[in-house]
Amino acid sequence: MQRRRLTRFSSARHQSGMSLLEIIIVIVLIGAVLTLVGSRVLGGADRGKANIAKAQVQTMAGKIDNYQLDTGKLPAKLEDLVTQPSGSAGWLGPYAKPADLNDPWGHALEYRVPGEGQPYDLISLGKDGKVGGSSYDADIRYE
DSSP: OOOOOOOOOOSGGGOOSOOHHHHHHHHHHHHHHHHHHHHHHHHHHHHHHHHHHHHHHHHHHHHHHHHHHHHSSOOSSGGGGTSOOTTOTTOOOOOSOGGGGBOTTSOBOEEESSOSSSSOEEEEOTTTTSSSOSGGGSOEEOO
16 A cells, blocks of 8 residues: 655745735736726716706706796795795696705705796706816706
């Protein structure tokens, strides 16, 4: 009967496993992939909110127009769409919910009567909530 020999390799080239450098490279690659995916997902959220804000401004304009058709005048402020103002004959509201008066970023929609070149202005100030801006911070106006 033959005995098996147990052989130990003491040199590093015969050992299996990963070196510290290989582990660091893998961690860096995983971090790069997660950063890319994260930026795509978060950027998509802002793009989605901007599209919702555009639709919301259009919808709110329709509610203002319905108020005007029922009462014969434009609302003095957006809150008049939620609760009936005194002295408004023909009010058939509520035309909007309190949450409808804010854009997707939580900022109040701006409403001005009279508007610039039109009966009223309706504006979402974008992600930053300030006048002007570009990209997702840009103002969204009803036209």
